[in-house]
Amino acid sequence: MSELKKSPEELKKMFEKYAAKEGDPDQLCKDELKLLIKAEFPHLLKGPTSLDDLFKELDKNGDGEVSFEEFQILIKKISQ
Ligand SMILES: [Ca+2]
Ligand SMILES: [Ca+2]
Numbered sequence: 001m002s003e004l005k006k007s008p009e010e011l012k013k014m015f016e017k018y019a020a021k022e023g024d025p026d027q028l029c030k031d032e033l034k035l036l037i038k039a040e041f042p043h044l045l046k047g048p049t050s051l052d053d054l055f056k057e058l059d060k061n062g063d064g065e066v067s068f069e070e071f072q073i074l075i076k077k078i079s080q
Contacts, residue, residue: 027065
């Protein structure tokens, strides 16, 4: 099941589950993003994209964390 077949509610729950592990419960730090990607979308890291690249791409405001809004970029990427 590598294709995105998740409802917006499921995606929000997924985000919250990983975001709550450390620090700010509404933001994904790099470690949390790594856990989420490895568990939910491992195929994303099989290409030339590294986790660092992905994190930089998602963290639009450069605060070192990925908010749920920034997480939408990943969802769009996966849905393509
Ligand atoms: Ca967090
Ligand atoms: Ca951010």
